Amino acid sequence: MAVRTTGRHAGDTKSRILDAAETLFIDCGYEAMSLRQITSRAEVNLAAVNYHFGSKESLIHSMLSRRLDRLNQERLKLLDRFDALLGERLTCEHVLGAMFIPALRLSRDPRVGGKAFLRLLGRAYTDPSAFIRDFLNAHYESVAVRFFSAFQRALPHLPREELGWRLHFAIGALSGVLAGSDTDSLLSEFSQGKSMDDLQLIARLASLMVAALKAPLPDSSQLATFAAVLGDAADGNADGLDGPAACAQQGAPAAQEQEQQEQQPEQTQPHAQAHPQRHEGANGTALSQAASNGTAQAPRSIDGDPADDPTRGAGIETASATFQHLLHGTA
Structure with a gap:
């Protein structure tokens, strides 16, 4: 006949189950831990878990709470x-x-x-x-x-x-x-x-x-820069190029485009503004609206002063x- 030790009363058993569940949750996560692992670590049987908590879900609720x-x-x-x-x-x-x-x-x-x-x-x-x-x-x-x-x-x-x-x-x-x-x-x-x-x-x-x-918030020029990066990455993948090869092949057209922009700034401005709309995802909607509405702010320091504040840093x-x-x- 098994003899129950004085240290293993109901409160101690419940705490050991919670401690075991907490350790396993930290190490494994919810999906990977099982009641069998919990009872083994706590040195109790399944009936003890059912008595104190009723289910694995209720046990985890109690453990987190x-x-x-x-x-x-x-x-x-x-x-x-x-x-x-x-x-x-x-x-x-x-x-x-x-x-x-x-x-x-x-x-x-x-x-x-x-x-x-x-x-x-x-x-x-x-x-x-x-x-x-x-x-x-x-x-x-x-x-x-x-x-x-x-x-x-x-x-x-x-x-x-x-x-x-x-x-x-x-x-x-x-x-x-x-x-x-x-x-x-x-x-x-x-x-x-x-x-x-x-x-x-x-x-x-x-x-x-x-x-x-x-x-x-990013302004229109920053959005255009990132849109160009995304566009370059997409073009590189489409051509079966990546890494240095893609950069090398795209370098010449990029240089030509920059030269054309310097020569004809008025004509290329609409093209630069079009990038954010073409590559924008659903999560970027608020950012583009802020930029297009002129609400993007100048960089601020931790105290809310302009970025060129001499006290910054x-x-x-x-x-x-x-x-x-x-x-x-x-x-």
Whole structure:
């Protein structure tokens, strides 16, 4: 007759199942993990999973909620605090700080997952499963709406669609890094063995994301340049050429076209403007409209000043100063 040890009461069993599911989710993703793997790792039988959770789907919901619920509560609390302190002076750095600071704080707490917390966060937002995506969209919709609204206030020059794309790209790239198993080793390599505290890490991360979010909308000439690149690539593939061969063959016509444009600028102008419309995809509609309506802005620095501002280039030092205030709870 098996004897149940005192450490294996119901609460301990439930925690071990959740811990096992979390580890497997981080390492394998939702689709690749099975209940058999979870029960084996947790050293429980299938009946225990059914008793505590009822199904794999319910188990994964509980596993994500026990970490992400607290994270998002802390995020909203910090964003509300910044809102109360700053009002209309809320900056992009403050909104990013409200997103990242709670995550870093929780990753330093072994009671809520420790270093694995960031990997869980990265996996959750990069997992291709529709089940995971639907859960996050439904369960944390109000949080996403709240932060998107804050970003809109901090970046009023960006059309809603453009802001959505930029956040999607930036957060997706960040999540991919967090989901990797070599993040710690990369940090050590990039810092050349020197210690990097939360302030330095957030400053570097935010300086990159702020620059991406505040980048000016592309104007018609930039769109024409990229359209020409796409057109050249398409022509090269059609001719069965790629790499240097394609460049060499296309070099002469390109030079001739440039010479003709210099000689007849009035006649070639309509041709340059036609490129964006010819190669534009559905996702570029808002950008072309902004360019054609004359709403594209001049390059701006992190503080909103023109790109030729002599104070531009403070870089990590400026971001560090900003996040020094955020980490110590000041506006």
